[in-house]
Amino acid sequence: MTDCCAAATCDYQQGESTTALFSFPLDPERCKQWLNNCCRQDLASEPTEQLHKLYRLCAKHFEPSMISNQSASRCVLREDAVPTIFDFTTPMNSQSTCNRKRARDPSEEELISVKKTKENTSRPEVTEEKQVSGENSSTAELKNDSQTQEDVASSKAKETLKVYFKEILALTGFSINGTNVNTDEPIGSARGQQTLNHICVEKIDKTEILKFSEDLMREEIQNSLRLARFFSILLQDVTSIEGKEHIPVFIRSVTVAGFPQKHLIGFLPCDVDAESLFYMLLSELRNKWGLRMEHCRGLTYLVTGSMCQKMRDLTCRILQEFPQVVLSPSDPYAFNIWLIRCMPVPSIQKVADTVEEVASLLRRTPELSKRLEGKIQMAYGHVKGEVDRIKAAVSGNWEYTTDTFQTMLDILEPFLNCINEMISKVDEDTAEQMAKLKPVLKNFNFIITLVVLKNTLCCVSILNSSLRGIISISSTLQYTISNALKLVSKYQQELAIFHRKWFSDAVGRAKKLGVEVSKPEIDQGDKTDTPLEDFYRETMSRPILLYLVAEVKRVFSTEMVRILRWLSLVPSYMADHNFSIRRDKVADANLNNLARPDTFYEELGCWEVKWRHASKRRILPTTVFATLKIPDIGFYPNVQSLLRVLGTVPCVNAEADVYGQYHMVLERCHSYLRATPEEQRQCSMAFVYVNQDVHFSVEQMVESYVQKHPDILQLLQMEYDTKETHPQVAAHENHAEKDTEEELQLLNLEMDAERLVEMKCAETDREALKSALQAAVAAAYSSQSRLHSDASPGQDGDIEYVTKSEMKEVLTVCENAVREGILMEVGSSFFSLFIDRVVKLGEKDYLPLFLRFVDSFDVMRLELMGFLEADLACDTMVQRLLEIVTVEWHLDLSNCRGQAYLGSGDVSYKLKAFACKVQENYPLAISTHCSSYSFNTWWSKSIPVPAVKRALDTFEEVLMFFGSSSTLEKQLDHVIALGLRESYEKVQELQGKFCSLWQEKHDSYEVFVQMLEPLVECLEKIKNNPQRWKVFVSEQAGALLHKVMEFDFIIAMVVLKNASSFTRELSAGLQKDHFSAASQLCHIGGIVATLNRVKTNMKVFHQNWFDEACAMAQSLRVQIEVPETSVPRDGMIKPVGFYKDGLSVPLVDNLINAVKDHFSEDHKEALNFLSLVPCSVTVSYMFESLKTKPPLYSRDLPDADNFFTELCCWRVTWKTKVASVTIPNSIFHTLRLPLMQFFGNINALLRVMSVLPSTALEDCGVVMRHKKFQEYLRNTNPKDRCPCLAMLQVGTDFSRDLDRMVTQCLKVTPQALEGICLDRESRSFIRTTENNMEVDCVKEETEEIKIEQLPDKAEGQDLKSADENGHAGDNHQSLATVFRLAALLGKRNSSLSDLSEEDQEFFSQELSMCHWFGSESKFTPSTGDNEMVNLLINGIRDVILKEIHDSPFFSLITDKPVKITDKTHLPVFVRYVRQSAPKVELMGFLPFNENCHIETQANNLAKILTEDWGLPMSQCRGQAFMHLGSGFQSLKKMSLDFLTSYPFSVITPSESCGLAHWLAGSVPCPSVVKMLDITEDLLLFFDDSPCLEGELAQAADGLLNMPREALEEIPETCCSRWKKREDFFDILADTLEGILNCLDAVSSSAAGAKSVHAQVLSTALKNMDFIVTLVILKNACAPLRNCSTVFRCGNPADILCEVEKIPIIIETLNKMLENVSTVHSTWFEQAFQLATKVAPEQVCFSEEAISCESPEIYYRDNLSVPLLRSLIDEMEYSFSDSHLKALSVLSLLPSCNPQSVLSESTDKPFSLYLTSLPDLEAAEQEINAWANVWREKYQDVAPPTSIAETLAHPESKSYPAVTLLLRQVAVLPSVSMECDLMKTTLNSMRDLLKNTLCKGSITDHVMLFSHCATLQRLPEVVEKCMEVDPESSTWLSKVMESFQRLKLGSGKCIHHYTVSLCINSTVYGTDF
DSSP, X not given: OOSXXXXXXXXXXXXXXXXXXXXXXXXXXXXXXXXXXXXXXXXTXXXXXXXXXXXXXXXXXXXXXXXXXXXXXXXXXXXXXXXXXXXXXXXXXXXXXXXXXXXXXXXXXXXXXXXXXXXXXXXXXXXXXXXXOSSSEEEOOOOXXXXXXXXXXXXXXXXXXXXXXXXXXXXXXXXOSSOOTTSOOOXXXXXXXXXXXXXXXXXXXXXXXXXXXXXXXXXXXXXXXXXHOOEXXXXXXXXXXXXXXXEEEEEEEEOTTSOEEEEEEEEEESSSOXXXXXXXXXXXXXXXXXXXXXXXXXXXXXXXXXXXXXXXXXXXXXXXXXXXXXXXXXXXXXXXXXXXXXXXXXXXXXHHHHHHHHHHHHHHOHHHHHHHHHHHHXXXXXXXXXXXXXXXXXXXXXXXXXXXXXXXXXXXXXXHHHHHHHTTTSOHHHHHHHHHHHHHHSOHHHHHHHHHHHHHXXXXXXXXXXXXXXXXXXXXXXXXXXXXXXXXXXXXXXXXXXXXXXXXXXXXXXXXXXXXXXXXXXXXXXXXXXXXXXXXXXXXXXXXXXXXHHHHHHHSOHHHHHHXXXXXXXXXXXXXXXXXXXXXXXXXXXXXXXXXXXXXXXXXXXXXXXXXXXXXXXOOOOSHHHHHTSTTGGGOHHXXXXXXXXXXXXXXXXXXXXXXXXXXXXXXXXXXXXXXXXXXXXXXXXXXXXXXXXXXXXXXXXXXXXXHOHHHHXXXXXXXXXXXXXXXXXXXXXXXXXXXXXXXXXXXXXXXXXXXXXXXXXXXXXXXXXXXXXXXXHHHHHTTBGGGGXXXXXXXXXXXXXXXXXXXXXXXXXXXXXXXXXXXXXTTSOEEEEEOOOEXXXXXXXXXXXXXXXXXXXXXXXXXXXXXXXXXXXXXXXXXXXXXXIIISOXXXXXXXXXXXXXXXXXXXXXXXXXXXXXHHOTTSOBOOOTTSOHHHHHHHHOOOXXXXXXXXXXXXXXXXXXXSHHHHHHHHHHHHHHTTTOHHHHHHHTTTHHHHGGGOTTHHHHHHHTHHHHHHHHHXXXXXXXXXXXXXHHHHHHHHHHHTSHHHHHHHHHHHHHHHTTHHHHHHHHSXXXXXHHGGGGHHHHHHHHHHHHHTHHHHHHXXXXXXXXXXXXXXXXXXXXXXXXXXXXXXXXXXXXXXXXXXXXXXXXXXXXHHHTOXXXXXXXXXXXXXXXXXXXXXHHHHTTSSOOTTGGGXXXXXXXXXXXXXXXXXXXXXXXXXXXXXXXXXHHXXXXXXXXXXXXXXXXXXXXXXXXXXXXXXXXOHHHHHHHHHHHBOGGGOOHHHHHHHHHOOHHHHHHHHHHHHHHHOHHHHHHHHHHHHHXXXXXXXXXXXXXXXXXXXXXXXXXXXXXXXXXXXXXXXXXXXXXXXXXXXXXXXXXXXXXXXXXXXXXXXXXXXXXXXXXXXXXXXXXXXXXXXXXXXXXXXXXXXXXXXXXHHHHHHHHHHHSOOEEEEEOOOEEETXXXXXXXXXXXXXXXXXXXXXXXXXXXXXXXXXXXXXXXXXXXXXXISXXXXXXXXXXXXXXXXXXXXXXXXXXXXXXXXXXXXXXXXXXXXXHHHHHHTTOOOHHHHHHHHHHHHHHHHHHTOGGGHHHHHHHHTSTTOXXXXXXXXXXXXXXXXXXXXXXXXXXXXXXXXXXXXXXXXXXXXXXXXXXXXXXXXXXXXXXXXXXXXXXXXXXXXGXXXXXXXXXXXXXXXXXXXXXXXXXXXXHHHHHXXXXXXXXXXXXXXXXXXXXXXXXXXXXXXXXXXXXXXXXXHXXXXXXXXXXXXXXXXXXXXXXXXXXXXXXXXXXXXXXXXXXXXXXXXXXXXTHHHHTTSSOHHHHHHHHHHHHHHHHHTTTTSXXXXXXXXXXXXXXXXXXXXXXXXXXXXXXXXXXXXXXXXXXXXXXXXXHHHXXXXXXXXXXXXXXXXHTHHHHHHHHHHHHHHHHHOGGGHHHHHHHHHHHHHTTOXXXXXXXXXXXXXXXXXXXXXXXX
């Protein structure tokens, strides 16, 4: 659409903003009239739609009466408007015409910025918008993103097409539940989908959509197959599709990542001969898919019936033409069964079909299967073990196994008996099938065929393992084939003898079944007298044996044997043969299968060496695909190529990827054929559905469709334009007054927050000086932040009383004070120097200088000390650094124990010179890397290779770009999910963190390379979509895209990725714990040797790296070339040679030197001392090496002579665990031990290790300065930085440095400091004065306006105010009173009419005291919706607080955090006693920030609870804060602070979930956290699927049943029932197999998101890490089981007994920890068995577990030990002495036989609460009297059993002290409540969170819906208020309208789930 006027002589300018443009009308007649009037007959041939879309006329050509203004920014034309104003005397402006032509081209449109203009009251003017949509409307809305409305319409139309295409694919291509693509069924109505666009539904052919998607899928599959190179052909059984019989054709290959993949590529017709089929297949592969048969390596087919012979001929032709192709059996059949299924003999095919039909019937009919088991027991019970064997054989898909016919014979008699008994008890269809089966089974031909097949097929069954790729038998493969053939030959030679036995067996079985022995019916016409035995021998036995011999030789051809021999390359096979590869097994490999034939034998030698050394420290790969997935397989291209060929062969078992896509492809094909009627099947639909795991771009599909059908796009644009330009009338109110009042409130808040105590003398008030200086310094360094420009203008600017030079001097003094404070903490202790990479501060480059040391509290510190200019000369820089360290910092370099300098280029050489100079004089100042970076990141940044430096700069620019905003970071998260889709754990680890943590990751470059393709696609979308992104963002994305799309960058990143793989394990080990870091030292020599080998064979390795980069460049469409700046004049250089010499060779050379330099002998010896950490003492073999020679740091030891003696004592101490039950696993915790005073030498060595830069910097609760420095660099612009402010922002600790800053400033710059203080005081004074003046002015203006407009009413109001003693009539206060009364009425759960007269009088009196202003009054501030909601919530809280005060005790309970719109909230509940029954109420939601500092977060939460909500913590008697997530430490800190201030607020667990689940949430193990998250997702999945609960109950064997009948009456979710079980983890582990079956059933039967969700859950549950964690949790929590049961059931007597066992439970856990090696071994074995049972094909451990000594040790150290320690700590924390004493109050219950209190006793049972009573002696006497009453007076009466019954008993009123004690224990969160009220409340809250949809805050709405009784009573209270004070009607009616608008009205707005909550409250009585 153009941006100019179409009139021939119009002088409209494109930049005008005051004239509107109107599109040509769609009406042909009026459009023609418009053209005639504007003299544009040249456009008469254009279609009307085209004119409407592309041409417009400006408002100058219309009469003013034809234009109506809707608002200041919107105007519309009348329906019959025609342009009439034209000046044809003016010549046509050529420039205007030129502009009009340019504007017609959308690629050259210029964007116009629109400014808003004021409306003229005398003459209505129209403001212009860039474009107008609709027939005769014009819009002038402001658009900051500079996009035209045509682009908006186009993008909206394309988005509509995208949604429609996705819907069609989802409902047709991706689901097969009866939907047919040709039907006209309305999509979405029956399936809950959104309403689709009617144009799309009417105009678009659904079949064409499938065709487009099929084309895109085919393109993606072609790319995948091209990368895979080798492939195999899989031909499936005949099926009917599109009215004809076809053979589905699949292709199997191996992905680049080493996963098998299978794709459906088409269908072959069956109505042609074998020769035609051959050529059709070749044509399909070559022409349509671009595949060459030279790359085909395998062929399999599965065809039954009449097609068998045709398929046999086809395969023979293929094998003849292409000898490299091997024939193999087809899944899922075993080899011998597949042979028979493909045998072209109808009678045998019929028997095989019957066997499969029997198996299908048994699986479909559980009753029949159960009856069959009983019959088997009866028939074979007398034979030992036979019953179990047959039952095991029948389970599963037995018709595909090697013993199929043996099994059928075994069950034949029992099965026939079952049919006779069950045929009358099953449904009609099943009975009919049984009736048809019975005569077939009772036929002699069937029986003898089974017998013959059973005996003949056993000869070749031994070959099945060979063809399945079983590694262990590959060495005997030739012998196995020979033996099989010999056995078959023997049968042939002695067939008469063997067949006589088989025939006798068949006759005996037939007689037993009552079957007549006769010839088959088809041979009844044969009149010859051939004996029956001879007949079957010649017609059945002999042909079968001949067929078997021929087929075995055909399958086990020379090529197949050669390929199967390559199994000897799998490492586990090599381990069984002493890691030697027999050359004769692989020497005959076809050269076409090798990637580098010239280096094949050398590579085999390297392969042997690799696994011979690797076998000692890792679990060897046991399968072909596991070997293909090892990280460095790319360095062995020939081995990789052979294994890929082996993985391509169809018979080799395929390991599915993480989503199980390989095995699901064939399942989807069968599902489609089963669910779709034959007449509705289509090839395109089948292709799309079966290949749905192929990812393609729907956007690309939309673009293709639009190019072919532009008319559809135009129709959608027109519809969008019509909707946009529909006349809208909106009333805009003037909110100037409201805005002014809000600004005044904001200014007043700022004034109150910044007002200082009035000072008379600034020099003498030190606190004022400190406050002013702190504010000035903070304001100075915060001015650098990128966010500073977004700050409010109210921030302080330049200081008036201080010049800039004086302020700079003050900041310099403060900087020196900070540095001096750090140096004072360093003192004369050990330290190390760390110089970070070069950073730009202002216009110069600087080097950041850090100091690492251990302070007096044994805390490791890394502090920023300053900056050094980076452009100094080498000698100058060395001298300057020495001067800074020794002179300015006054440090003694003899105490330096480490140096870590990160620099590249010239800077690296300068820093190396300084390091050498320091180490020359001080040898113990070892050069290392710094643990703030991973070692891979460190050495890559130090490499002085230009290409690497350029690539890393681009890499960092990309990450800084995506990390610059949360929206872009989400885009990067999507890129990560696509690039790493095969690694679920890695995606979860990196999403949201990669931009900030990539420097600490050892595999950052590998991750980046993997996600490069989706990253490029993402950058292209950002660049090409300026409508969505800001202009500078799109431009920046374009610049980055240009850099990334250079081959120089791609190959540099690929080489970096591959080179870093050699040091990956080393880098990962150094990042883990101290033991892992020390254990990596033994591998450094091997790493250097490997790198030297790479250097020697650089030609081979570089070629592989170059090929990988070229493949990636081709996929990204990047030209393979050298940089233009490097091309020589002759231009003859080749890229491969250029990058080898300029990139790979120098990079490997520098990497070798980096490893040698950073891991010198001294450094390795120093790292050995990490084995002194107690957790490593008993397990590290390096500890013994410390005794071999004197330590490196001998002169640092206080008693070096006794070092070895001390070392032995240290080992004995921790081996016997004398020092501590809990073994420290960090240096910090070790140094804090009291016994360290007796181990002076070890203490000194550990302190040296603490300052060594390469050791991990332990988080000891202090600010991590280096991370803060990195955040500073990310959040500031380089030009805004300066060294002084950077030092202050990163290094300042005001609590430490502020006093020193003030002292130094008073000495150096006292006048400047005084000026800062005076400036702050004057600003505060001026701000206060201005605020007061503005408020007075506003009030005067408001009063004048009010008097002018409403004088009468103002007088009346003044009179009324005077009559009522000056009441101001504050509507907010009055409204709060109404809300409070409604909440009070809601809590009573009764209406006003049900109240007593006294209470009604109280309500009327309260309402009459409210004073109201009318709505027109300007005195009355308007109340917003949010404010009204907050007033109502505060009213509810006030009522709850009043009930708590009456109680008078309560407890605080939090549930797990909930996330709403990226914000986290903590639901907070209070538990108290109302009258006699406990009560739980939702108090609100706390804002929770997991990344906030612990202490700050704790203080903020405590402030909200105590100050904002007003909870009286002095009355708190219990706290139960669920510890989940990374921020739970702040909750723990808050609870401990409360406990310190209020000792009676004991910390307890909550009975809302089982004790095991509660404690497990506090375990700081990532695997446990992940396991609980997966479990929560699993439970919610079943909770959201009520129809699955029956299946789940059946699978879990009564899992959903509750032990208490009372709980069955309350509706609970599946999720809540599970988690509350005491044996939660036991149930989950025991029923895991059943749950997986449930999920698999859902994934195969359901469609869409639910199917994908089930698949993802199934994959997560089968993960080895999940299973090990689950089993260990189950066993570790076993001692808690009985305790959890007791507390859950709530029997007070049992609880008292269990309280005494708490110390025993803790002791049991301690013993388990002491014997963790023994118990963990058993647990690990159980986990392995469970994993083998539920997912045998996925039993593989994580990379971390494999890299450890063994997975068992890895899980022991990283899971079992931390888990047991955490359980012990949490048990002691949750069951403290105070909690146990509080529980002892339960002994006062009558059912617990209360005892008298002995006055002389020192340890009284509930002494915790007795001290709080006013009169202790009187209380003890009352308790004794209470005990006597129940023993004497009520001995014959059943005593009350619960607290509620006891408090309601009349006797309790006479004993106030006892009642008070029972009320205190009644609120304890750990004691179960009647009716399980806590859990019901939690479930209701969670349902509300899940189902609530609202405009405002969801948490506020949930809070109100949770107290729905208040909402129900609110209209009644409002009506009563209107009755009492009629003047309130206007105001309160608007209030009720607001509530109705917010869907918070009574009755109608409250959802059904809130109604059920109210019903529950009613059931519990009015007290609730």
